[in-house]
Amino acid sequence: EDQVTQSPEALRLQEGESSSLNCSYTxxxxxxxxxYRQDPGKGPEFLFTLYSAGEEKEKERLKATLTKKExxxxxxxxxxxxxxxxxxxxQAPSGNTPLVFGKGTRLSVIA
Amino acid sequence: NAGVxxxxxxxxxxxxxxxTLLCAQDMxxxxxxxYRQDPGMGLRLIHYSVGEGTTAKGExxxxxxVSRLKKQNFLLGLESAAPSQTSxxxxxxxxxxNEQFFGPGTRLTVL
Numbered sequence: 001e002d003q004v005t006q007s008p009e010a011l012r013l014q015e016g017e018s019s020s021l022n023c024s025y026t027x028x029x030x031x032x033x034x035x036y037r038q039d040p041g042k043g044p045e046f047l048f049t050l051y052s053a054g055e056e057k058e059k060e061r062l063k064a065t066l067t068k069k070e071x072x073x074x075x076x077x078x079x080x081x082x083x084x085x086x087x088x089x090x091q092a093p094s095g096n097t098p099l100v101f102g103k104g105t106r107l108s109v110i111a
Numbered sequence: 112n113a114g115v116x117x118x119x120x121x122x123x124x125x126x127x128x129x130x131t132l133l134c135a136q137d138m139x140x141x142x143x144x145x146y147r148q149d150p151g152m153g154l155r156l157i158h159y160s161v162g163e164g165t166t167a168k169g170e171x172x173x174x175x176x177v178s179r180l181k182k183q184n185f186l187l188g189l190e191s192a193a194p195s196q197t198s199x200x201x202x203x204x205x206x207x208x209n210e211q212f213f214g215p216g217t218r219l220t221v222l
Contacts, residue, residue, distance in 0.1 A: 034210055034211075036213075041216075042215060042216070043115075043201050043203075043213030043214050043215050043216050044154070044201070044213045045213070046210040046211070046212065049209075049210055087153075087154070089154075098144060098156050098159055098169060099156075099211065101153050101154040101155075102153060103151065103152065103153035104153060
């Protein structure tokens, strides 16, 4: 059974304090790993897709990396507006297979 | 483009009442999904559709029915609502293998 575990459940950072969120996954073959951001009361917003081990993608203060067992979302010098819940999801190789989501990491950045 | 829209945004039902949630997308996506999101449980897939006229069960399908009569619309029905169905419901759509686009959510309370 495909599984996704995110850690920590919650993270509190001071503004400018860099850190990383972890997404560990178990899937029989990986078609893609997806990162989303979710603000309170809103739907998840797409951030990145990673397809193969060693791949990295960046967007502003965020950088996502992928290994064969896990993905990291690195946040460099975070600002209060980066506060949100970050969700990770994986998709198995079959094109019809739905995403399997982790429970998310709730990030709070304090000014 | 409006993207993915959901109707209604909020609803309060009494136990045993029925209702239909509507999801519409204007991106010509083949795949559409219904999720529920509960505190501590993450996003759980209820039903999904890989094309007009097709539907499939997800992780938590009991108590729900769906229909995809038109490519752009995906309906989620609750025939006899129960308090356990109190949740936030999200619809999403995608082309095969790509990132999912989410709607803003419907907050449902069943008394």
